[in-house]
Amino acid sequence: HGMRIDVVTIFPEYLEPLNVSLVGKARARGQLDVHVHDLRGWTTDVHRTVDDTPYGGGPGMVMKPEPWAAALDAVVGQGPEGAVPTLVVPTPSGRPFTQELAQELAARPWLAFAPARYEGIDRRVIEEAATRMPVVEASIGDYVLAGGEVAVLVMVEAVARLLPGVLGNAESHRDDSFAPGAMADLLEGPVYTKPAEWRGRVVPDVLLSGNHGKIARWRREQAFARTLANRPDLVARWERGAFDKKDREA
Numbered sequence: 001h002g003m004r005i006d007v008v009t010i011f012p013e014y015l016e017p018l019n020v021s022l023v024g025k026a027r028a029r030g031q032l033d034v035h036v037h038d039l040r041g042w043t044t045d046v047h048r049t050v051d052d053t054p055y056g057g058g059p060g061m062v063m064k065p066e067p068w069a070a071a072l073d074a075v076v077g078q079g080p081e082g083a084v085p086t087l088v089v090p091t092p093s094g095r096p097f098t099q100e101l102a103q104e105l106a107a108r109p110w111l112a113f114a115p116a117r118y119e120g121i122d123r124r125v126i127e128e129a130a131t132r133m134p135v136v137e138a139s140i141g142d143y144v145l146a147g148g149e150v151a152v153l154v155m156v157e158a159v160a161r162l163l164p165g166v167l168g169n170a171e172s173h174r175d176d177s178f179a180p181g182a183m184a185d186l187l188e189g190p191v192y193t194k195p196a197e198w199r200g201r202v203v204p205d206v207l208l209s210g211n212h213g214k215i216a217r218w219r220r221e222q223a224f225a226r227t228l229a230n231r232p233d234l235v236a237r238w239e240r241g242a243f244d245k246k247d248r249e250a
């Protein structure tokens with residue numbers, strides 16, 4: 001069947017949302033095989049300790065290497081003989097998690113997520129894992145969360161919707177913002193549905209015109225305007241000419 005996903009965490013309940021909606025349905029259909037593991041299952045002391053003070057001093061706590069190494073060994077051992085997962089480590093100090101990275105990860109058969117709490121995981125865990133499997137350290141944004149579990153939910157959803165058959169044919173990621181292709185680097189413009197008039201506000205005529213060329217052009221204009229307003233950094237990648245060129249190609 002489809003992709004296998006493992007998540008090792010001290011808050012398994014944080015991953016409950018993987019049982020519902022898009023990801024839940026993909027699991028029910030066998031397109032995704034998700035296993036959530038409690039890191040504390042690999043502790044050996046009575047207090048089930050997973051963290052300790054940082055060498056060199058400083059605030060917060062660092063997650064100890066032994067439980068993580070034992071957990072990752074167990075996860076790898078549960079997979080097919082000789083196969084290893086791609087270890088995905090959500091961290092604010094990772095590379096940006098983008099639609100492109102989501103596409104990359106969606107092409108892999110097996111992902112293992114290692115969300116960390118506190119100030120992160122002892123560096124030696126990542127270094128040792130990298131000798132046995134691909135490791136991707138990725139950030140979902142420039143803000144600090146209490147832990148990586150929320151980032152795992154974001155990444156799993158972004159990846160799962162790219163898997164074949166997961167999105168019904170009613171939905172499509174062809175025109176996604178940030179997806180490579182005609183709409184790459186453009187934000188989605190405004191969308192409308194029935195009724196045609198609502199609280200005195202009408203739907204733009206062009207959308208009711210049935211003229212698909214005009215509609216496509218209007219949508220790109222709107223997307224460009226919105227991108228200009230909200231994400232001038234993305235527009236930097238567009239010269240006006242490129243915009244018109246793509247339009248001519250359309």
Ligand SMILES: Nc1ncccc1[N+](=O)[O-]
Nearest residue numbers: 090091139140141145151
């Ligand atoms: N931003 C983050 N803060 C804490 C943990 C993980 C994070 N991230 O972006 O993956």
